[in-house]
Structures are given as C-alpha cells and as structure tokens.
Amino acid sequence: MSLSRDSFSDLLTRLVTGVLIAAVGLAAVWAGHPWFSLLVVAIVAVLIWELARMLDAGPKRSLMLGGLAAGLLLAAKLLPVGLGLPLLMLAGIAGIGVLDRNRTLFLVLTVLIMLASFGLMIHRDEFGVTWMLWLVLVVAVTDIFGYFAGRIFGGPKFWPRVSPKKTWSGTTAGWIGAAVVGWAFMAVTNSGIELIGVSVALSMASQMGDIAESAVKRRAGVKDSSALLPGHGGLWDRFDGMLGAALVLLIVESLTRFPPVPGGM
Incomplete structure (x- = not known):
C-alpha cells in the first residue's frame, strides 16, 4: 500500500466546502417545507444550467433552461x-x-433530475427528518468511504474509461458503509432487516449517478460541471449521487412498504 504525495492534497478544501454545504442542507432538512423545497428548487436551477452549459446550449439558453426547470x-x-x-x-x-445538438441526452437527464428532485421533496414531506437524514447519510457515507478507501487501498479501476479515479476498493467500501448506516437506522427505528438491502441499493444508485455524470463530462470534454464549489467543482459534481439515490428511492417507495417493517415489507 502506498500513498502518493497528492493523494489528499484537495482534502482540506473539499472538507471546508463540504461542511458548509452540509450545514445549509441539514438546516433545510430540519426546517422542512417550504425551506427544503425552495432549496431543492434552487439546486435544480443550477443543475440544469450546468447540464445545458456542458451540452453547448450557450450562456443565455442555459440560464433560461435552468430558470424554467426551477x-x-x-x-x-x-x-x-x-x-x-x-x-x-x-x-x-x-x-x-x-439546443442545437445533444437534445436526447438533455431530455433524458433533465427528466431524471426533475423526477429525483421531486421525489426528494415528497420523501421529506412524507417521512420526516429521520428518514431524510438516513438518505443523506447513505449517500454521504458512500462518497466518504469510497474517497478514503480508493486513495488508501487503490487497486483495480472500476470503469477507467468513464471514471478514471473510481476503484473497486472504493466502490465496495461505499456499499459496506451504506450497510452500516442501514443497520444503525434499523436498530434505532425498529425497522425490518430489508432496510440494510435498501441502503446498499441506494448506495449503488448513488455511485451510478456519479458515473452517469462522469460520462456526461467526458462527452463534453470538461473536468467539472462548473467551478461553483471549491474542491468539488460544480453543484452537479456534489449532488450526482443524491440524484441517483433519490430516483431509486422514489421507485422503492412506490413498489414496497417504506420504511420496512420487521418480518417483511
């Protein structure tokens, strides 16, 4: 095991930005509607603006599409x-x-972003602070465990053509971390053991959201979706995992009983 000199070179910047994002997000989660809803709407405005810019919509059209989506x-x-x-x-x-090109890609991604964001607001309204925190922790732990395990253990790349930095060690560590979060909430809320499986599935969906955004950036030939967040790039770079997890959670809550109860869903 060996660490390069710059393995954690961006850690402090990422940490400070991450703490600020978390503080704003947690305050909105705690406050609920309308503050949480307004925060999600503002985030979507930026996400669609970033997406449109990456797909060459131009500055004015990107702003228009972001505002329209919000x-x-x-x-x-x-x-x-x-x-x-x-x-x-x-x-x-x-x-x-x-758009003059990339219309299909914009259409599909925008619809998915809108559905995931709408699902987030419904999830907060229907299930409250506890289950919103569970979702946030699943996504955050997936990212944190993946970040540290990938840099400490390294190893084979997960999908180097799309996401050069993502490793199998980091990917697996994210699943393990999500399972721990699921187990902890299962114990605290007296939920069924299926919560662990749901947590791991959302962890995987979070990683797929990250990979999907990496694919878009690679197609657009950019490193980050924008430069709004020091150490993180753009807002989509920070919320790609949450979008993937929220989209799958919307399906889970439509098809099964949530939260899981002991003895079955």
Whole structure:
C-alpha cells in the first residue's frame, strides 16, 4: 500500500466546502417545507444550467433552461401530484427546441433530475427528518468511504474509461458503509432487516449517478460541471449521487412498504 504525495492534497478544501454545504442542507432538512423545497428548487436551477452549459446550449439558453426547470418544479410541488407530473416532463422537452445538438441526452437527464428532485421533496414531506437524514447519510457515507478507501487501498479501476479515479476498493467500501448506516437506522427505528438491502441499493444508485455524470463530462470534454464549489467543482459534481439515490428511492417507495417493517415489507 502506498500513498502518493497528492493523494489528499484537495482534502482540506473539499472538507471546508463540504461542511458548509452540509450545514445549509441539514438546516433545510430540519426546517422542512417550504425551506427544503425552495432549496431543492434552487439546486435544480443550477443543475440544469450546468447540464445545458456542458451540452453547448450557450450562456443565455442555459440560464433560461435552468430558470424554467426551477419554475416548473416549484409549480409541480404546489399542485396536486397528478397535475404536477406533466410539468416535470416539460422541462426536458423544452430543451428540444432550444439546443442545437445533444437534445436526447438533455431530455433524458433533465427528466431524471426533475423526477429525483421531486421525489426528494415528497420523501421529506412524507417521512420526516429521520428518514431524510438516513438518505443523506447513505449517500454521504458512500462518497466518504469510497474517497478514503480508493486513495488508501487503490487497486483495480472500476470503469477507467468513464471514471478514471473510481476503484473497486472504493466502490465496495461505499456499499459496506451504506450497510452500516442501514443497520444503525434499523436498530434505532425498529425497522425490518430489508432496510440494510435498501441502503446498499441506494448506495449503488448513488455511485451510478456519479458515473452517469462522469460520462456526461467526458462527452463534453470538461473536468467539472462548473467551478461553483471549491474542491468539488460544480453543484452537479456534489449532488450526482443524491440524484441517483433519490430516483431509486422514489421507485422503492412506490413498489414496497417504506420504511420496512420487521418480518417483511
């Protein structure tokens, strides 16, 4: 095992930025609606702006698409769910008439971002602070364990063509960390053992969200989605895992009983 001199060169910057992000996020989680919803809407505005920029929409069009997505998400939140769903689709469809290329990629990714973000707001409303913190911890521990294990143990790369820094050791460590989080919440909340499996699945979804964003950046030929967050790059670089996990959690909550109860879901 050997560590290069710069293995942790960006750790302090990442840590400071991460603490600030966590403080704002946790405050909004605790406050609930409307503050949490407004934070998610603001994040989506930036995410779609970053995506549009990476796909060569141009500065003005990118701002327009980001603002449109935020407005549609807020409207969808305020309307009954059935009436709001078409608005979540409309943000991606709007890109077809605005972008000169990469229309399909923008359409698919924007719809997924909108659904995941809407799912986050519903999850906070329906299940409260405890289960929102569980989701945040699953994603955070996946990222933290992966970061340290990957740099300490190294080893074979997970998918070097798409994400050159991601290793199998870091990927596996993320799953283990998520399982521990699931076990801890199972014990505290008296939930069923299936919570451990759900936690690991969300960890995997979080990593897939990270890989999906890496693929987009590689296609666009950029290192980061933007330069808004020191040590982290853009907002999408920080929230890619949460988007993947939230999207899968939305499906889990639609198909199964959540939170799991002892003896079965």
